[in-house]
Amino acid sequence: NAGVTQTPKFQVLKTGQSMTLQCAQDMNHEYMSWYRQDPGMGLRLIHYSVGAGITDQGEVPNGYNVSRSTTEDFPLRLLSAAPSQTSVYFCASSYLLPESTQYFGPGTRLTVL
Amino acid sequence: AQSVAQPEDQVNVAEGNPLTVKCTYSVSGNPYLFWYVQYPNRGLQFLLKYITGDNLVKGSYGFEAEFNKSQTSFHLKKPSALVSDSALYFCAVKDTGRRALTFGSGTRLQVQP
Numbered sequence: 594n595a596g597v598t599q600t601p602k603f604q605v606l607k608t609g610q611s612m613t614l615q616c617a618q619d620m621n622h623e624y625m626s627w628y629r630q631d632p633g634m635g636l637r638l639i640h641y642s643v644g645a646g647i648t649d650q651g652e653v654p655n656g657y658n659v660s661r662s663t664t665e666d667f668p669l670r671l672l673s674a675a676p677s678q679t680s681v682y683f684c685a686s687s688y689l690l691p692e693s694t695q696y697f698g699p700g701t702r703l704t705v706l
Numbered sequence: 707a708q709s710v711a712q713p714e715d716q717v718n719v720a721e722g723n724p725l726t727v728k729c730t731y732s733v734s735g736n737p738y739l740f741w742y743v744q745y746p747n748r749g750l751q752f753l754l755k756y757i758t759g760d761n762l763v764k765g766s767y768g769f770e771a772e773f774n775k776s777q778t779s780f781h782l783k784k785p786s787a788l789v790s791d792s793a794l795y796f797c798a799v800k801d802t803g804r805r806a807l808t809f810g811s812g813t814r815l816q817v818q819p
């Protein structure tokens with residue numbers, strides 16, 4: 594099993610550009626989520642999904658879109674990048690609701706100039 | 707609402723000494739509590755969790771945590787610290803009926819040889 598994979602590992606964008614961060618898991622997990630990690634602020638939840646076709650907003654959803662067309666994939670879209678979105682982004686998955694152990698991907702470091 | 711606090715940004719301990727990383731939480735119902743660890747340039751890894759039952763929870767790498775309902779705390783402990791324990795530690799909580807975790811801001815543990 595590859596676990597949770599994220600691409601790309603690093604990305605630099607200019608303000609106003611759009612891009613998609615990819616996340617995939619091969620553990621047949623229903624629950625997937627996206628977090629951003631900023632110094633001194635821990636992890637903040639952006640969006641999550643409890644299964645294919647079902648998504649919901651987390652703590653900091655503005656500027657981000659998600660979709661869940663398959664169990665395996667949960668891409669995160671930045672619609673119009675802003676410097677405030679400079680962060681490290683982590684995708685996570687778990688078997689069921691988040692009281693199950695969450696497995697995290699290696700992260701994507703995004704810089705917006 | 708659910709929230710979690712990690713009052714120490716950094717904890718320093720000598721190798722071989724016991725360590726404690728503090729966590730307090732606030733929930734409306736019954737809490738699900740977690741500890742995760744992050745090594746440099748890596749995603750988070752699960753250490754242990756409390757769902758119900760015994761207040762003392764044992765986890766990976768010799769770590770344990772004690773659930774204290776009256777003090778709303780879930781401190782992480784280890785009897786004898788190793789240099790390799792140096793990392794960033796996150797406490798997380800989920801309230802009954804909620805569908806997402808809330809993470810603390812993290813505590814950096816430095817174990818000196």
